[in-house]
């Protein structure tokens with residue numbers, strides 16, 4: 001077949017729309033709303049799940065909750081929405097966030113534009129028509145000018161290929177695909193692999209239900225208390241009255257959070273001052289130690305060690321058995337906060353219970369999953385349920401599974417085989433009219449997601465409005481700007497301690513994944529200024545093609 005007849009064949013029977021948005025989490029919902037209701041485009045949303053919610057649809061494991069306060073972890077685009085919604089707790093639990101997103105979908109009538117149970121398995125850019133051809137697992141096809149994956153950076157699970165995994169005779173559970181009806185662990189023996197943010201939330205709750213819980217730990221985490229509390233009516237009123245200030249403070253902050261201000265240097269304070277400052281931040285909870293203690297903990301190993309030792313000391317105080325406490329403390333030399341800060345509620349105290357056993361799989365690794373449980377290098381364990389709290393193929397996992405092909409038959413998987421490439425974290429050269437939301441090389445996971453998502457969705461909608469107003473058929477990130485952005489990402493990261501740490505921020509958790517730093521570390525305010533300037537200057541880092549190519553030059557002038 002010639003290229004032309006292939007294009008015609010694959011477009012036949014396809015539904016033609018202006019834009020396809022993939023994903024119905026925070027990002028997909030808002031993107032669809034902007035394109036459909038503000039720009040008046042014909043948009044379809046495609047979502048693999050049978051409902052909306054994204055992360056908050058899939059992660060229903062016991063204890064799942066947000067560790068950013070609800071007044072920050074929520075949409076700000078509608079004053080009516082933020083005034084009418086009441087959060088029951090300071091840090092919202094998964095069912096409350098899902099209920100909130102359901103309310104948003106209902107209020108803005110979003111579901112009618114989504115097709116659920118619909119997984120995108122392929123997307124190709126047709127250079128002749130400047131259109132994306134998108135195919136789903138059901139075989140349905142769409143042709144769209146704009147293709148917007150809102151597929152999430154933590155949506156594709158990582159379940160390690162342990163030998164014998166398929167032989168387990170009990171029930172397997174993965175935290176990122178938790179069953180809707182929940183799982184009753186009462187009276188059961190349970191094993192859980194992993195001690196990251198997810199496991200730290202689940203363990204204290206499962207420990208209360210299970211007959212016995214075995215926790216298989218390879219790497220201990222620097223957990224700090226969340227300090228969650230119910231939202232009183234008075235606090236709810238105070239927050240609602242203060243929203244203009246709260247949202248402004250978040251926009252002007254590094255991480256998209258309204259509350260914290262770090263002191264510049266841990267080393268400038270005396271040990272007693274430092275201890276008191278860390279203590280006050282520890283008691284304040286959430287990200288207060290991480291983002292609100294001292295700025296130099298991200299840059300200076302000696303400063304960092306003061307925070308690391310403070311948190312280790314807290315673990316030793318909270319865990320009764322000194323041998324167990326020692327195992328739960330991150331090992332000497334491991335830096336604090338250079339991987340995602342997990343927040344916990346009673347995690348360390350769970351190890352004071354008689355029905356919880358901590359198993360060190362760093363010293364004696366898992367050798368095999370057996371029908372009865374698992375075998376490590378030095379012992380066997382038996383249980384009825386095996387929980388994988390083993391994280392995600394972050395940043396690129398969901399994108400790669402869509403088999404995206406851009407210009408000249410280049411696949412995204414191949415183009416990014418040495419690590420993601422983009423301009424501003426929004427668009428990739430050779431993949432025209434495709435926009436990423438909070439993806440790699442943007443502030444992404446180092447910025448509170450809802451405001452990060454709003455920032456990107458609004459920028460993308462403005463860019464599309466510009467294209468439609470100027471008769472432009474194609475926008476493509478300029479290759480030289482992309483190269484410069486990559487250098488900038490690396491430069492910013494290399495000035496910190498972060499690339500030295502082993503974490504999913506560097507792709508370390510997935511065997512074979514290239515080891516590169518995945519996001520922009522310049523902070524939200526700087527990033528916003530950069531992308532706003534790009535738009536104000538009429539997108540100098542992008543190349544356009546006009547619907548009528550003769551108009552192309554004129555449109556940039």
Ligand code: FAD
Pocket residue numbers: 022023024025026027028046047048049053054055056057059064065066067068073118119120121150151152153154155198398401402437438447448449450453
């Ligand atoms: P997601 O919510 O991941 O939605 C992506 C959607 O795309 C999913 O519904 C998925 O099914 C769908 N999808 C993916 N691939 C396809 C495909 N091929 N076809 C069709 N559909 C597809 N961030 C914070 O800022 N604060 C927090 O406290 C916080 N807590 C978190 C807790 C957990 C357990 C996890 C996993 C993440 C957390 N995050 C947190 C990060 C979280 O990813 C973001 O906050 C936010 O929910 C991302 O929204 P999103 O719409 O971009 O992506």
Ligand code: NAP
Pocket residue numbers: 065066067068154160193194195196197198199201217218219340342343361389390391392445504509
């Ligand atoms: P994670 O941080 O990647 O933790 C995965 C855990 O599984 C780690 O302890 C890891 O050990 C272990 N593991 C993975 N592969 C293993 C293997 N082959 N053998 C033994 N152990 C293995 O994943 P997560 O806990 O799901 O969290 C991911 C991210 O989601 C978080 O960082 C955060 O951004 C988000 N999240 C947020 C919250 C919240 O509080 N709001 C809650 C949950 C998740 P190693 O460290 O040794 O690899």
